[in-house]
Amino acid sequence: MFVSLQFKLELKREDKQKLIKLMRKQSSAIRVAYNMLKELEKEETKNPHAKIYQRLRQLFPDLPTKYIDSAIYKAKQYTTDKPVVFGGKRLFEKLCKNHLSGKAREKLKKQWRELRQGTLISIGSKADKGNRLMRFEDINGQLCLRITTGNREFIYARVLREPSNGKDKWLTFMAMLLESWQTKSYFPYTVELKLRYREVYGSVSFEIPAPEVKYTKESGVIAIDTNASPIHLAIAEVSKTGELLSYQTISLHNLLGLSQNSKDHQEWILAHQLLDLAIQRNKAIAIENLKKLKKGMRGDGKAELRKRLHNWNAKKFLQKLKRVARLKGVEVVEVNPAYTSVIGMLKYAPQLNIDKDIAGAYAIGRSALGFKEDMPENYERLLKDKVYLEFALKRYEEREKELTKLVEKENNEYKRNALKSELKNVQNAKKLLTNLIQSLQSEPSSCEGANGRNPEQGRVAKTTLQSAWQVLKVALLFPILGKVLPRDLSPLKPVLVEGAWDRVRSRLVPLEVGGASQ
DSSP: OEEEEEEEEEOOHHHHHHHHHHHHHHHHHHHHHHHHHHHHHHHTOSSHHHHHHHHHHHHOTTSOHHHHHHHHHHHHHHOOSSOOOTTOHHHHHHHHSSSOOHHHHHHHHHHHHHHHHOEEEEOOBGGGTBOSSEEEEEETTEEEEEEEEETTEEEEEEEEOOOSSTTOHHHHHHHHHHHHHHHOOOOOOEEEEEEETTEEEEEEEEEOOOOOOOBOGGGOEEEEEEEETTEEEEEEEEOTTSOEEEEEEEEOGGGTTSOHHHHHHHHHHHHHHHHHHHHHTTOEEEEEOOOOOOOOOTTSSOHHHHHHHHHOOHHHHHHHHHHHHHHHTBOEEEEOOTTHHHHIIIIIHHHHTOOHHHHHHHHHHHHHTTOOOOOOHHHHHHHTOHHHHHHHHHHHHHHHHHHHHHHHHOOOHHHHHHHHHHHHHHHHHHHHHHHHHHHTTTSOOGGGOGGGSOGGGSSOOGGGHHHHHHHHHHHHIIIIISOSSOSOOGGGHHHHHHOTHHHHHHHTOOOBTTBOOO
8 A cells, every 4th residue: 555644844944944955956857857758748759768867967967866866757747738837826827916916925926936946855765775865764762854965965854743643654654664774674765845834844655565464363462561650561471272471571661751752763662572572472462452541630649640641652652563563464452451450460460479460461361362251269259258348348437537537637739639539439449348238138148158159149240240350359459458559469369269358357357468367
């Protein structure tokens, strides 16, 4: 597929003057080439390109030869049965009328001259690293366009372009550029610059390849989970049968202090590294389908977290990842993000003794492979243990009283807002537990054990499984561990494996780290 993309250039004042001078020369060459083409067509001259080239070399001796070839190419695009007015027929006709004078006429005349004289085009080629005369390069983490002005002299212009959405082909172009820089396997692209109201705009035209998808989830996945606190990626390699094969974390703190262009460049490099890993392991990529990210509100008491979320956009990074994957023939499987973090945290982090974020990535990978996450038996028993749930509810009631007092005493607005936010979460947790306890009023206690349960009460209904995971999070984390989002989930292993909350419930005291209190 052949596409053309627009961008804007930012130049130093002296460099812009050099560029405008170069534009005028090639624009004149294009007009001469066009007129010669029309004459040679009438004469039915063979090989008109060679004659035009020789004439342009005589008229514009200091114009690089590639610009002359490109001028002939541009002139051929204009060749039609109708006469061409360089600068625009509509503007020219306005200038020919006498009703304009003074500043209005000068403004229109300036606009017409820009259109007539403000063009520079360079045809790309694979042999010239994409484009000999106007080449995209990375200069200190900034995407720049290197423009040849002649005699081995160059000017560098900063490229100003942001993807408008996840489908913007600019993402594909950037992925292809970075790939060509890394592999030294270049692709041709044509660059054309235009002068508009003293600003320089450009377009780049290139062909997007359509490689066959070679790496699919049939061999497993490399699952990626994005995290903001601390800001990093959690990577889990999952086999096709659902086992965790390997894992790692990649810190992203180095991106926070960079400019947008430098940040984009580093994200492209990271995307390529992750896709190279997937290719090396012969696996697909699995990610969450992030439709909208909450970045918080000013005054919510979470300034540091909000700053990180505003400085790094996970959704934009995943868009880059998908574009690179498409170019490299790697399948990308997007999964619903609902409850993957909770399932990873409560089920796999304590079971496998891994970090909760790695566990979240593992849950994403299993979901991408089509595995359903049933709730462990001891967790189901806990959700039916009315006495334990009443203990958990009491813990939240005590915390609610503490927070209410702290809110009343706190004078700092931002700290008070943070406390209010925690208080609201505690109150929501109370509601969840209260509703669950009320639903169990007419049911027998689950403390009979696994062998004595009513079969109809033995498993959590599939229709309520996701909400059950949320209730389980509320019932387990703060009541047992004393934290809403602890990083170390290993103390939950006795609960998961042995049903150790029985001992907690019997004394109405929380588990100590590492197991039940003695």
